[in-house]
Amino acid sequence: MIITGSALRHKPFMPMKSLLFFVVFLMISAAQAAEITGAWALKTSEGDNGTLIINEAYLVMSKYDLAGKKFEYTEGGTYTVSNKTLTYVCEFNSADSTQVGLKSTWQGAVSGNLLTLSGDRGVFHFERIDNAGHPMAGTWHITGRAQDGKGDLIRIHQKGTRKTLKILSATRFQWVAIDPGVKGFYGTGGGTYTAKDGKYVEKIEFFSRDNSRVGAALDFGWKLENGRWDHSGKSSKGDPIHEVWEKVGTPAR
Template structure:
């Protein structure tokens, strides 16, 4: 229940949704005992990830939306620590003060979160892969239960591959990014499939046209990729 308690206490640190939902969007971080926690909040989607040095520990996330009054409706789409929580839905009361987030975990321990960015950037939002080039042809990927999502704030990113129907988790990675003059660069802070990739930087060509992002370059394995992502 640790990750769910973390989520609920985190959400309970928000202010009234009608007044502050723009204020808490972006990236937040917390460190305790050498363990790093990162929270990414974009319009309609969130993730919470913990890692230590080069080792990935766990991640969870899903959708959220204003539920009227002072509540937010949450649905868990992935949780690597407690898979039985996938699909959990509920409404959570909100409170937020002085531009700070403070959570109370089970046992009463309080954790203070420090803002990393305010989520303001051309690529900020949640994206889903909808096209991938193979043998010179761009093939459409129809959104469904099995999906790959990329969550970006102003400076941080995370991708996650999941199946919401079966609860399967296929992998995740994340870290910091920059995007300028058509060049998108990632620096990896955690990677569930291969810890040796932590610290690596990957550079891609990128073009955003409305809700479509054309993304091409070499993958972490050095293989050419050309993808279309859609908000």
């Protein structure tokens, strides 16, 4: 069936009042989401080290003992915000894999630099570390890699549901190796980063696979062009790497 332009004029897809309401709803939801994006530090009476990174439509929460170089737990997934309610769908949980795939709702309240999230798992308080005001802020997935860090980049064609992500705010990063399809969690690490003048530097604050890496600073060549993050240098093991990452949701080239 072909719908002509005149038919569309006589039979609008959505009544004007409904369309206006939909546009306003989107604006409110986007504003609420923007209010909570960035990195947050967990505030507890015990003084636990913990961070929450929220960007675009993904979030990740981690707890660790920085002084003792001990990783405790991490979880994360996708989320939406509406009417100050955050709806979260878990994609990985290092402590409890039964949480993967479950949806939970949280009431969010922002007051100055403080964020409170309350839900059926408790009430959590955070203090803002940064906002998402950096070109690197977002969730990234690897799309290209050079063999042994040398030669031409080879396009990676993702199969199945296993994936490696890097979740960044304006100053903090965390990578995770996961497989939501089988509720698998294979490792994570995170800390602070800087990206400027062709150099990307990570300082590791937690590492689930090897706590001896905590405190190390890793320097990489950095180039960001057309949404593609060109990343080269040496891994935490000292192996040469050359990779390309793209933000989740970026169309394949």
